[in-house]
Amino acid sequence: MKKVRPLNVAGRKVGVVGLDELLEERGRELAQLPPEAARKEMLEALSRDNYIPAGVRDAYGEAFYRELLRFAGLPVPTDDQAEPTVVILGPGCAQCDNLERTVLEILNQEGLQAVVEHVRDPAAIGEMGIVAVPALMVGRRVLFAGRVPPKGQVRKLLLSALGPSGSHGDER
Incomplete structure (x- = not known):
């Protein structure tokens, strides 16, 4: 398959x-x-x-x-129009679903543009190299895995990864 x-x-x-x-x-x-x-x-x-x-x-x-x-392994032209991708990884448990709501709320409050997806398939999560859920990624960068930090820390991590000074350009 x-x-x-x-x-x-x-x-x-x-x-x-x-x-x-x-x-x-x-x-x-x-x-x-x-x-x-x-x-x-x-x-x-x-x-x-x-x-x-x-x-x-x-x-x-x-x-x-x-x-x-x-x-x-060749240089990839950057697409300035493309939005960064925020990925919530977890099977859809209450903690994972709450993380998704928190991420959407933070993005909305901060006026940040991003594609948000929630990967629930355990095989797909494993293929991404994640062994503990819930996890949060921006592009290919893992912000945390195995536990959900307090909302304030989630906000700081997202702002750091997605803000104007964040380094998500190569990690989309």
Whole structure:
């Protein structure tokens, strides 16, 4: 069974089936192609297992190409329009759900823009390297895991990670 990877496409989180497998099988080959050819081949290959609406096909191609660059260890152009991603990890217990509400409340109060997702699947949580829940991540950076700190500390961690001086640029 192919993996589903969350991916930011035009500021929205979508699940993409088979991206990891495509990169493993053909990533080095695709990285050698001109950008447009690589985008086209990735779109064609991933369209077999994913619905890609015609109106956002180019955005999907860009997102796939960014992942190809990351896979190949090449510089990834920053997308100043993309919002950082805040991820709550936990199976949906009361503590995890309360953390999600707290994060949304803090983001709203502070006027911070971010994509918020709650990963409940234990296998997906494990694939992210998290062994203790609840956990909170911004991009690929783990802010805490295994316990929920007081709300004031959650606020400080989020402001530090998402504020203008935060370093979320490479970690989206």
